[in-house]
Amino acid sequence: MGFNEQVTREKAVTDLERSGVIEGDLSKEIGPDGVGHGPDSDSDDASAHKQAGVKEIEAITTVWEKKTLVLMMILLYLVSFVEMLLVSIQGNLNPYITSEFDLHGLSPVINIVSDILGGTSSLAIAKIVDIWGRTTGFMCLLLLNVIGNIIKATCQSIEAYAAGHTLYWVGHLGILYIITIMLSDMTSLKNRMLIIGINGTPNIAATFAGPKIAELFYENVNFRWAFGAFTIILVGFCIPVVLVMLWHQRKAEKAGLVQKTDSGRTWYQSIWHYVVELDLFGIVLITAGWALLLLPFNLATNTGRGWSSPNMIAMIVVGVVLLAIFVIWEKYFAPVQFFPFRYLKERTIIGACLLYGVMFLSVFIWDSYYYSYLQVVHDLSIVHAGYVLNAFSLTSSFLAPFIGFIISYTGNYKWMSYAGIPFVALGTGLLAKFRTPETHVGILVMCQVLNGIGTGIFAQCAQIAMMAVVTHQEIAVVLAIFGLFGSIGAATGNAIAGALWTNILPAQLTKYLPEEAKPLMPEIYGSFVIQQDYPMGSEIRSAIIKAYGIVQHKMVIAGSAFVPIFVLCVFLFKDVNVRKAKKQTKGNVF
Known part of the structure; x- marks a missing residue:
């Protein structure tokens, strides 16, 4: 040349x-x-x-031994266990926390904001771990997690709790996201979903332990100590991960495999450089746009004036405008694109992201208030309601390693993906029939199991489908896009569920409550705890159960409407044999 x-x-x-x-x-x-x-x-x-973070992890996996690889997988498994256990505990406590502030109906609002920010932040995290390295990203997300939990443990208002939960959720999703990236760094494409599937099995223990621990905290201490205690536990389990990574990073530097370079920038130049590099303006636009677009569907009924309030319409209009500005900014003006649109030219990535997003959209429509339904309608305790609710994730987590093994053994993921469609269609369809107060709880568990099988297959196959069509440098980015679609799907599902709940339940309570209890409707609607205070068989409790049954049935029908889209999403997958695919990772990997 x-x-x-x-x-x-x-x-x-x-x-x-x-x-x-x-x-x-x-x-x-x-x-x-x-x-x-x-x-x-x-x-x-x-x-x-290859960016510095990718080169760094490849150098680390080159200098460590097989026993260190096994140790890291065990340490990451323990961190995942603590994270999943805390999520289970929080999920069981959340209706009680919102009810403490007399705002039980606003439960999805908290999740909408946290889901959107958690999803959009993943693309920024992808840049951080590719530029600064996996260890730095892991420590930053741990800090956010800790700060969020401290705020939740000390909050005195629903606004403070929502702010704390948003920070915590960004940190939580970020830590699990980085763990997935690190496991991808440590595995071949052929064995990747087997290891990622095994790393998800702590959810099995969390399914049983979470509700019981939540009940013990609620009845014997308070929800605040649940967050405080597990913050300390999480930090204790994360420190060994950081130490092992830093030790081998230093070892790689001494071996000359990692070179530290001085950028030559001043501190303010560095700040501006990373503001541009992470496209913070793009993050603000997409986060604010989705939040303003989705929140009114849940807030309308709680503002007093409903949809007649100009604020509700204004929020939707501004949300749409901000999303349009985001697209224009990213397409024509962003110095560094926050959202890499070029990836959406690849049909497999489009199919995988849509599958993940629509899956969360469908599920969260009928799942958002399911825990409250189980306790109010079927009079289940915290523990037993948690078991029924978590049968979904329990099934997915239990099957994940087996799905990963089949993918590893056959090298095929596309035809496995098709196998999930009948399970989700049957599970969601049966819910439309059986989500009624008269249905035995055992049938509800069966529906949860069927949905867990289908979504477990989708989650595993969609991830490997994307990773099979990119290089090691691109793993973090495509997983971030994958998480973004999932978070937006969950937020949209929560918004639809919140809209149905806040617009239907109050009217149904007013309709079925006895005349003398009608003035109490706002109080009953606002507190999940007050609803349970009325004994089973009483006229007021029966009216509440009837109202719950009507709104829940509509939620399931709405969720079922999205199931046919799954077929199209899987059809878009390329049929890549992962056993014969190119080598992505270096060094001592599994």
Whole structure:
């Protein structure tokens, strides 16, 4: 290659780096020989550009031994266990927490904001772990998690609790996201879903332990100590992960596999550099846009004036405008794109992201108030309501390693994905029939199990489908996009559920409550605890149960309407055999 050709090529590479394209173009990466190296290459080493974080983890996996690899998998497993246990505890306590502030109907509002911010932040986290490294990202997310839980433990208002939960949820999703990235760094494509599936099995224990621990905290201490205690426990389990990674990072530096370079920027130049690099303006636009678009559907009834309030319409209009501005900003003006639209040119990534998003959308419509339904309508305790609710995630977690093993053994994920469709269709369809006060709890558990099987298959297959069509450099980004779609799906599902709940339940309570109890409707509607105070068989409790049954039945029907989309999503997957796919990772990996 002549000097002029070399200069021309280096300028092209620099321009692509600045625009974010060479971070991982799916169709072609420019190699040293000027030849394109895409996902069909024999090796991921052909990539001309790997960011510092990716190079760092490859250096770490090169210098550590197999026993260290096993140790790291065990440590990450323990962190996942604590995270999943706390989520289970919080899920069981949440209706009691919102009821303490007499705002039980606003439960999904808290989740809408946290889901949106948790999803949108994943793309920023992907850039952080690719630029600064996995360890730095892990520590930053742990800090957010701790701050959020401290705020929740000390809150004196629903606003403070919502703020704390949002910070905690960003940290929680971020930690689990980084764990998935680290496990991807430590595994071959063939065995990846087996290890990720095993790492999800702590949810099995959390399903049984979470409700019981939540009940013990609620009855013997308070919800505040639940967050305080588990914050301390989480930090204790995360410290060994950080120490092992830092030790081997230092070892890789001494071996000359990682070079530290001085950027030459001043502190304020560095701040501006990362503001641009992380596209904070884009994050604000997409987060505010989705929040303003979805929140009114839950807030309308709670504002007093409902949809006649100009604030509700204004929020929706501003939300739509902000999302439009986000698209224009990202397409034409962003120095570094926050959302890499080029990935959506790959049909497998489109199918996987839509599958994950629509799956959460469908489930969260009928699941958002399910815990309250089980306790109020079927008079279940905290523990038993938690068992029924978590039968869904229990089934998914139990099956995940087996699904991963089948993918590893056969190399196929597309036809496995089709197998999940009948389970979800049957589970959701039966809920439309059996989500009534007269139904035995055992049938509800059966529906949860069927949905758990189907969604467990979808989650495993969709993740590996995306990772099979990209390089190691792109793993963090595509997993972030995957999480973003899931979070937006969950937030939208919560918004629809909240809209149905706040617009139907008060009217049904007014309709069925006895005349002397009608003035108490706002109080009954606002507190999940007060609803349970009325004994089973009493006229007021029967009216509450009837109202619950009507609104829950409508929620299930709404959720069922999205099931047919799953077929189209799976159809978009490319049929890549992961046993024969290129090598993505380096060093001592499984």
